[in-house]
Amino acid sequence: MGSAGLSTSFIIGRGQEAMAFQAGTMPLPDDGGMIRISSNENARGPGRKAMEALQHAISPRVGRGYPPDYTGELVDTIAATYGVNRNNVIVGTGSGPILEAGVRAFCTADKPLVTAAPTYGTPDGTARRINVPIKMIPVDRALSLDLDAMAAAATGGGMVFLCNPNNPTGTAHNAAAVERFVRRVKQASPGTAILIDEAYIDYVHDPAVKTAVPLTQQLPGVFVTRSFSKAHGMAGLRLGYAIGQPETVQAISRAWSLGSVNTLTAAAGMASLKDPQHIAEERAENARVRDFTLQAFKDLGYQGSDSHTNCIFLDLKRPASEFRDACRALKVQVGRDFPPFEKTHSRITLGTMDEMRQAVQVFRKVLTAKASTSSAA
Ligand SMILES: Cc1ncc(COP(=O)(O)O)c(C=O)c1O
Structure with missing residues (x-):
């Protein structure tokens, strides 16, 4: 049985046993189709032990x-x-x-x-x-x-x-x-x-x-x-x-x-x-997602700085609002303006690997569309 198929009543009914079975593999937040990578939250949520303690x-x-x-x-x-x-x-x-x-x-x-x-x-x-x-x-x-x-x-x-x-x-x-x-x-x-x-x-x-x-x-x-x-x-x-x-x-x-x-x-x-092992795993996963995302931008010609957080800050050579609006139209929400860099840089939170794979396709579309518009101008 896949964990995503567990109903809330099943979890409440089965209590800790069901929770222990599925914690860590729960369905990730659904924001109505919008990929929310704007507020430096953590879409993976807490570790298994914290979920069990909650339950x-x-x-x-x-x-x-x-x-x-x-x-x-x-x-x-x-x-x-x-x-x-x-x-x-x-x-x-x-x-x-x-x-x-x-x-x-x-x-x-x-x-x-x-x-x-x-x-x-x-x-x-x-x-x-x-x-x-x-x-x-x-x-x-x-x-x-x-x-x-x-x-x-x-x-x-x-x-x-x-x-x-x-x-x-x-x-x-x-x-x-x-x-x-x-x-x-x-x-x-x-x-x-x-x-x-x-x-x-x-x-x-x-x-x-x-x-x-x-x-x-x-x-x-x-x-x-x-x-x-x-x-x-x-x-x-x-x-x-x-x-x-x-x-x-x-x-x-x-x-x-x-x-x-x-x-x-x-x-x-x-x-x-009390679960440092989970934090070590979380750090490793965040690094994997960061490297994937930075590489995708590099392939598009944009260099990001080495980040020690769950976000990246990139010089996309266009106003953050322009990039943000174009991404939002394609259901990806990225960060707000950060003066004094609001004319050039955007902040992108690192979501799950799945989210970033989808988001990168949107970034590619937005950034290459801009390039072809400006070269035509
Ligand atoms: C640097 C920094 N400090 C503090 C906070 C506040 O976080 P919270 O109130 O959720 O602990 C944030 C949230 O994004 C943050 O980026």
């Missing part, structure tokens, strides 16, 4: 929820994963609320946010909403965060946002470079907080790129955020966390609501953290 957590116990089951154990599991104490950890309904809280905790009208262009937008979006000035430092010619320029801009700042690896460019800095940057900023400007966003670090393929969690334990105001929405495949379950010194993470959770993590999410998150 196991569905019980009358969810009627008891103050506090929700597993949420305390989740914090302990995160702490144990990094060898820190539970008071070094805060959790939220995604890492997004923690990014927002960080800006609110450490930036004011006279303590700017230092961020990059382009990078993930929640910190600068928050700063704009609460009238915090923003210093946006353009990425360098290799599309990497310009650490020297960011460090120079950080003096007197409220918080620096360092996305490593960076979304959308996919670039990553190694542990030595991050440590040099953090120590330089803290030496020149001890009161400036540093947020190192490691949402994509599970996808990194350079062993010299490492988590900055150990640094967070040495320096006040330095904290790392992580997301379960990427390699863990749980964007719809909403789970993220931050690690820092107790005073640092307390300041963040005082500044803004981080949401309330629920029983099912906590159970799945804990199981996924």
Whole structure:
């Protein structure tokens, strides 16, 4: 019997046994025929163990929820994963609320946010909403965060946002470079907080790129955020966390609501953290899909950068909106504009291999159609 043929009632009726049989091979999301490779989600979803934990957590116990089951154990599991104490950890309904809280905790009208262009937008979006000035430092010619320029801009700042690896460019800095940057900023400007966003670090393929969690334990105001929405495949379950010194993470959770993590999410998150084998497999599959997609673009004459994330950022030599609209007409949804590269570059999330095989046919159609139009012009 193929797993795709299992009905919901069969799964509920058979409980864990049916789930264990089919987890990992479930039908992938159907978006009405649209291939959604625009938001850096993970169409493969969680691993088998996380799916089993979810299934196991569905019980009358969810009627008891103050506090929700597993949420305390989740914090302990995160702490144990990094060898820190539970008071070094805060959790939220995604890492997004923690990014927002960080800006609110450490930036004011006279303590700017230092961020990059382009990078993930929640910190600068928050700063704009609460009238915090923003210093946006353009990425360098290799599309990497310009650490020297960011460090120079950080003096007197409220918080620096360092996305490593960076979304959308996919670039990553190694542990030595991050440590040099953090120590330089803290030496020149001890009161400036540093947020190192490691949402994509599970996808990194350079062993010299490492988590900055150990640094967070040495320096006040330095904290790392992580997301379960990427390699863990749980964007719809909403789970993220931050690690820092107790005073640092307390300041963040005082500044803004981080949401309330629920029983099912906590159970799945804990199981996924305890399943590094799945993350290794996910990283390998993402790399396979990335290499396939980059090769397809190369064959069309477009070179992508080496990405350490689940997206690629390419110079397609045309406005992102033009490429996006043409792809959408053929049922492929790619990423939004990323100023200052919106006239040239597009971001494409890496979906499943099947999705990318279909998407590549659309890319080929769109890119070659443009070429023949412009050569005729
Ligand atoms: C760099 C980065 N950080 C944080 C997030 C927020 O993710 P979530 O709130 O789902 O954890 C995203 C989402 O795309 C991201 O790209």
